[in-house]
Amino acid sequence: xxxxxxxLLLNKDICLRNIRKMxxxxxxxxxxFRPHFKTHQSAEIANWFxxxxxxxxxxxxxxxxxxxxxxxxxxxxxxxxxxxxxLDGIExxxxxxxxxxLLDNADSILEINNRLKSKVGVFVxxxxxxxxxxxxxxxxxEIDELLNLISSCTLLSFKGFLSHYGNTYNAHxxxxxxxxxxxxxxxxxxLKSIFTAKYPxxxxxxGDTPSAxxxxxxxxxxxxxxxxxxxxxxxxxxxxxxxxxxIAIALACPVTARYEKRKxxxxxxxxxxxxxxxxxxxxxxxxxxxxxxxxxxKWDVLPESNYVKSISQEHGVVKLQDSxxxxxxxxxxxxxxxIHSCMTANSMGKYLVDGKNFITNMSNKSFD
Amino acid sequence: xxxxxxxLLLNKDICLRNIRKMxxxxxxxxxxFRPHFKTHQSAEIANWFxxxxxxxxxxxxxxxxxxxxxxxxxxxxxxxxxxxxxLDGIExxxxxxxxxxLLDNADSILEINNRLKSKVGVFVxxxxxxxxxxxxxxxxxEIDELLNLISSCTLLSFKGFLSHYGNTYNAHxxxxxxxxxxxxxxxxxxLKSIFTAKYPxxxxxxGDTPSAxxxxxxxxxxxxxxxxxxxxxxxxxxxxxxxxxxIAIALACPVTARYEKRKxxxxxxxxxxxxxxxxxxxxxxxxxxxxxxxxxxKWDVLPESNYVKSISQEHGVVKLQDSxxxxxxxxxxxxxxxIHSCMTANSMGKYLVDGKNFITNMSNKSFD
Numbered sequence: 001x002x003x004x005x006x007x008l009l010l011n012k013d014i015c016l017r018n019i020r021k022m023x024x025x026x027x028x029x030x031x032x033f034r035p036h037f038k039t040h041q042s043a044e045i046a047n048w049f050x051x052x053x054x055x056x057x058x059x060x061x062x063x064x065x066x067x068x069x070x071x072x073x074x075x076x077x078x079x080x081x082x083x084x085x086x087l088d089g090i091e092x093x094x095x096x097x098x099x100x101x102l103l104d105n106a107d108s109i110l111e112i113n114n115r116l117k118s119k120v121g122v123f124v125x126x127x128x129x130x131x132x133x134x135x136x137x138x139x140x141x142e143i144d145e146l147l148n149l150i151s152s153c154t155l156l157s158f159k160g161f162l163s164h165y166g167n168t169y170n171a172h173x174x175x176x177x178x179x180x181x182x183x184x185x186x187x188x189x190x191l192k193s194i195f196t197a198k199y200p201x202x203x204x205x206x207g208d209t210p211s212a213x214x215x216x217x218x219x220x221x222x223x224x225x226x227x228x229x230x231x232x233x234x235x236x237x238x239x240x241x242x243x244x245x246x247i248a249i250a251l252a253c254p255v256t257a258r259y260e261k262r263k264x265x266x267x268x269x270x271x272x273x274x275x276x277x278x279x280x281x282x283x284x285x286x287x288x289x290x291x292x293x294x295x296x297x298k299w300d301v302l303p304e305s306n307y308v309k310s311i312s313q314e315h316g317v318v319k320l321q322d323s324x325x326x327x328x329x330x331x332x333x334x335x336x337x338x339i340h341s342c343m344t345a346n347s348m349g350k351y352l353v354d355g356k357n358f359i360t361n362m363s364n365k366s367f368d
Numbered sequence: 369x370x371x372x373x374x375x376l377l378l379n380k381d382i383c384l385r386n387i388r389k390m391x392x393x394x395x396x397x398x399x400x401f402r403p404h405f406k407t408h409q410s411a412e413i414a415n416w417f418x419x420x421x422x423x424x425x426x427x428x429x430x431x432x433x434x435x436x437x438x439x440x441x442x443x444x445x446x447x448x449x450x451x452x453x454x455l456d457g458i459e460x461x462x463x464x465x466x467x468x469x470l471l472d473n474a475d476s477i478l479e480i481n482n483r484l485k486s487k488v489g490v491f492v493x494x495x496x497x498x499x500x501x502x503x504x505x506x507x508x509x510e511i512d513e514l515l516n517l518i519s520s521c522t523l524l525s526f527k528g529f530l531s532h533y534g535n536t537y538n539a540h541x542x543x544x545x546x547x548x549x550x551x552x553x554x555x556x557x558x559l560k561s562i563f564t565a566k567y568p569x570x571x572x573x574x575g576d577t578p579s580a581x582x583x584x585x586x587x588x589x590x591x592x593x594x595x596x597x598x599x600x601x602x603x604x605x606x607x608x609x610x611x612x613x614x615i616a617i618a619l620a621c622p623v624t625a626r627y628e629k630r631k632x633x634x635x636x637x638x639x640x641x642x643x644x645x646x647x648x649x650x651x652x653x654x655x656x657x658x659x660x661x662x663x664x665x666k667w668d669v670l671p672e673s674n675y676v677k678s679i680s681q682e683h684g685v686v687k688l689q690d691s692x693x694x695x696x697x698x699x700x701x702x703x704x705x706x707i708h709s710c711m712t713a714n715s716m717g718k719y720l721v722d723g724k725n726f727i728t729n730m731s732n733k734s735f736d
Contacts, residue, residue: 004453005431038681060682061636063373067735080682081624083636084699085372104625107698125625132683133625133634166680256449257472257493257501266501268429268451272714272731276644312534313406313710314428314448315500330475331452342681346640347715349733363640365717366734367435 001355003333006269007252008344010231010351010359011298015248016048018229022212023052026224029217034058034077036207036227039342042351042361043071045230058207058225062086062093067362069097078102079162079207079225081125081133084111094118100159104135106149113153122150123162123205126191128184130166137161137191147199160203160222161188168210174240181211189220213241233341234290235279244301249351250292250335251344253316255328263325264309269316269336274308275343281307291318292335297355299335308336369723371701374637375620376712378599378719378727379666383616384416386597390580391420394592397585402426402445404575404595407710410719410729411439413598426575426593430454430461435730437465446470447530447575447593449493449501452479462486468527472503474517481521490518491530491573494559496552498534505529505559515567528571528590529556536578542608549579557588581609601709602658603647612669617719618660618703619712621684623696631693632677637684637704642676643711649675659686660703665723667703676704 026033036058037046046057046068056075059065062083065076077100082090093099100121103109112120124146127134135142150158165184171177188204196202207225213236218224231249232242253269274288281287281304288308292299302324309319316336320328328334338344345351349364394401404426405414414425414436424443427433430451433444445468450458461467468489471477480488492514495502503510518526533552539545556572564570575593581604586592599617600610621637642656649655649672656676660667670692677687684704688696696702706712713719717732 002453004457005429005451061373063736080636081634083373083622083624085370085622085701089372105698107626108624111699131630132678132680132685254451254453256451256476258475262499266449268448271643271645271711275639276646276708276711277639278644310500312500313714317500330473331479333453340644343639343644346681360734362733362735364734365730366728366732367730368431 001352003252003352005254006273007352008348008350009250009252009299009335009355010353011248012354014246015045015230018232018246018248019048019052022226022229023049023054025216027053031218031221032056032203032223034205034223034225035230036060036079036225037068038064039227039230040345040361041067041363042359043068044359046071046073058227062089064362065093065099069093074098076100077121077123077225079164082108082112084108087112087115090120091116091118094120102162104133104146106146109146109149109153109156113156116155119155119157121159122156123159126161126163126188128163128165128187129180130164132164132166134163137187140194143191143195147195158199158202160205161191162205163188165206165208165211168208169235169239171210171239174214177210177214177239181215185220192220209236210239210241228342231341231345234337234339235277237290238279238282244290244337247337247341249341249344250299250337251348252294252333252335255330255332255334258325258328258330263320263322265318265320265325265328265334267316267318267334268314270311270314272313273344273347274311274336274338275340275347276311277338277340277343279339288316289336289339291320292337294333294335301337369720371620371720373622374641375720376716376718377618377620377667377703377723378721379616380721382614383413383598386600386614386616387416387420390594390597391417391422393584395421399586399589400424400571400591402573402591402593403598404428404447404593405436406432407595407598408713408729409435409731410727411436412727414439414441426595430457432730433461433467437461442466444468445489445491445593447532450476450480452476455480455483458488459484459486462488470530472501472514474514477514477517477521477524481524484523487523487525489527490524491527494529494531494556496531496533496555497548498532500532500534502531505555508562511559511563515563526567526570528573529559530573531556533574533576533579536576537603537607539578539607542582545578545582545607549583553588577604578607578609596710599709599713602705602707603645605658606647606650612658612705615705615709617709617712618667618705619716620662620701620703623698623700623702626693626696626698631688631690633686633688633693633696633702635684635686635702636682638679638682640681641712641715642679642704642706643708643715644679645706645708645711647707656684657704657707659688660705662701662703669705
């Protein structure tokens with residue numbers, strides 16, 4: 001297919017390999033595997049998971065739950081503190097599929113109990129150190145009161161404790177990721193041990209891709225919800241979760257200008273395609289993605305000294321090694337390995353699979 | 369209208385005031401006014417400009433040019449180094465409207481000349497210090513050769529020199545913005561003086577919102593292309609381009625969790641809504657937007673000590689003053705004044721105007 005403008009490429013082989021590897025790892029360890037679909041957001045890619053035996057999923061919004069429910073998924077956890085303004089929609093969805101919601105406060109429970117007519121599963125959000133949302137696992141009295149309140153609501157079924165070790169994304173080494181994982185897990189295991197007699201069957205659910213990629217065994221954990229691994233990205237490479245050749249998507253960008261003096265090119269590819277996510281390059285400065293060159297329907301990753309130096313709304317400024325710069329012409333395509341694949345997939349709305357056909361996701365635009 | 373989930377609010381009065389003020393300023397100074405439509409990306413908001421007498425516009429992609437051409441705009445500059453992979457589409461559009469393209473290299477010209485059948489206007493991109501794209505204005509020989517080449521192509525009509533003083537966005541004071549403006553303009557005026565005998569009628573076109581907002585007179589400039597002023601945003605406020613009450617859009621976000629200990633709330637509003645743009649707060653740390661409270665269909669801006677502390681894909685963590693925190697309940701809406709309104713408008717795809725009706729832009733999603 002002739003690529004005319006900025007296009008998100010998907011290598012299906014790499015994607016399937018990532019899906020299989022993580023699915024097998026979870027199942028081999030006897031864990032419930034409930035992957036997060038916020039990364040790909042695509043009913044078609046969801047089918048690739050189904051073919052591996054996945055039938056329980058995680059999403060981050062009611063909108064996303066509705067999208068996947070329409071595609072036939074009937075066991076969904078919305079892993080975001082419940083938005084009580086959407087209770088009508090939650091009720092509608094809960095009346096026809098098995099739906100779990102997430103919460104960490106009594107106010108939400110009272111409102112839910114007043115307005116729901118269908119059963120929903122409830123996970124309580126626990127904050128093991130990321131400090132975004134959730135109750136700290138040592139706040140036993142607070143958690144106990146919340147669980148008592150949930151138990152008093154006949155339509156609410158307490159499922160367990162859910163946490164996201166998002167602080168692994170700030171780690172500076174694999175050892176640090178392992179340490180965050182171990183400390184966080186120990187706190188959740190202790191919490192479970194306190195409540196398991198009163199609530200037999202309660203589970204512990206976690207799911208960041210750095211931990212899920214680097215840890216084996218997952219002792220004490222019951223359910224895994226990673227999402228990003230389906231594509232991985234430049235950030236996961238920097239964290240040590242994957243190699244650059246495990247990255248399943250790349251943003252193909254037309255080269256529109258060349259600057260000999262600074263060995264930089266301008267590509268049609270910017271924040272509307274990649275979002276404004278950045279990371280720290282191994283050489284210590286802020287950057288916006290590694291670079292690859294296209295070869296047929298695949299791509300070859302270039303050395304790390306080729307990188308996106310800055311982005312604005314549609315522009316990407318790419319710094320290249322001298323030899324690479326000399327080989328790149330106006331009108332060529334180069335590929336950017338995104339810092340954050342979830343955001344790039346969300347921005348682009350569709351994927352060109354192996355250079356052959358487009359598949360869309362729920363963020364596909366109505367005008368293109 | 370009952371707001372159930374993250375919604376981009378537009379205050380039409382503020383927006384019209386911003387449009388009128390900038391249009392009048394440009395016309396009162398005798399300048400060609402060719403506003404950039406990449407900020408709002410909306411055919412309906414475009415009509416508000418038309419009602420003020422605007423009939424020439426700037427866009428940043430062929431896709432955007434096609435969208436506005438379909439809405440009846442017939443004099444469009446695509447202010448992005450021309451992507452020669454889209455020449456078929458450029459030809460198609462140039463055959464029916466007055467189209468200007470931008471370039472800074474000979475390779476593009478040769479390809480364009482081989483493939484176009486319709487006339488297009490050409491602006492040469494000049495780099496006055498932003499160092500993203502363009503030729504430095506002192507590279508007279510290089511520019512002369514490029515203009516000779518353009519003149520040799522019968523379908524190409526040289527229009528003038530176009531620059532974007534994007535380095536004003538890195539300024540730390542209004543004085544610094546004025547200094548960047550003056551120095552950059554002087555270089556362009558000198559450049560024009562060199563070529564105006566050979567190319568009578570050539571114009572100088574510039575367009576960053578900080579300069580356009582702060583400068584008066586615009587001596588030596590022929591055309592103004594600002595875009596962001598239609599909405600402004602938290603970044604423009606920090607630069608001194610506007611006051612917080614000039615910001616015409618705000619992201620309404622449901623409050624889904626509250627944390628007494630840290631006086632923080634979690635809202636349903638994150639990078640998929642705001643992109644990942646950040647700025648430096650007046651108190652010296654990185655932040656992701658100021659906060660307002662809704663009042664009817666409008667909003668009241670809160671003091672700067674209320675701000676978005678961090679964002680992830682759907683989550684925003686908002687730090688509040690004690691008194692504000694105490695007044696915010698689960699299920700309330702709070703509003704975020706985006707760091708970068710262009711990106712928020714692009715991410716959201718539609719606007720709720722004065723709480724009454726939605727209007728869409730070209731990035732509207734097919735599933736919602």
